[in-house]
Amino acid sequence: MEQSGTTALLQGAVQDLASGVVSALRGGDHVTVSGAIGEDTPTANLVLPAVRVLGADLLLPRVLFRSQPDLAELAVFRKAVESFPARADAAPAVRWSHWAMRRTLRRFEAAPDGAPGQDTAPDVDTDWLEGAGWQYLTHQLAVLAALAVPGEACAVTEVARSRPVDVARGFVRAVRRRDWQQAAGAGRWLTLLDGVPAELGLETGLDFVELMGGGDPRVALQIQAARVMRAAGAVA
């Protein structure tokens, strides 16, 4: 499908951010986004939209490695949350991704008494996933891979937990369709789920997805996230 100029620019900006997250997940530098906001360049205006599209995963290294983002990093994240609110009639994936960012923001924004912020209930349900075919389920879970974080369950996590074999089937299908981004997202979910068939060969499958699609930083991000979580023995 042909992309508009704006769409291509946005996707490029998202990939740049994703590269930074991959580097941080591999133990490199932390993600740098704040510097571009004040720049007077044509792409500076793409920073906030790109942060919104990458979503909660921007701060994933901070979550997985239990470190605190710096104030500038958090300010850009917050600005993206505020600048692109999810409309009430937006697609569930859009609303859940916004909730995931709000959850991450609350995690790092201390309450006045210094206690960590508490999650608030999502303003979106999982009705659209109830009874969904395994193909659609896997596609939607992959789109919402930022919700696949150890120890941070939500209603979408519960749906994924209840259908590990379907997600495994979706992973295989995505690989066979060469949809590396969907395969990587599904693989990240599978890393957190119990009941995944051992004969799937998830680890080898993730290696293969990285080999074939790892040139796309968004794919590399999901694979690296899965590896970090797997190494930590994480479960959803």
Next chain:
Amino acid sequence: MLVRSHDKTFEEVIEIQAADVEAALDPAEPDGVYRDSRECAALAVLEGGGKLLLSPPTPRPKKG
């Protein structure tokens, strides 16, 4: 006034991009492009002949 003008421009940019952002957050599934033999070979090397569901389907005998 300069600040207000700048804010207005920023809001317009945001508004223009909101649709792009939403589209990026809820992408349609792309058309499938199936694997070729080179990739099957790469997968076989990776797996080392072990068990994996990613192998092509077993050919079935033709009816009749």
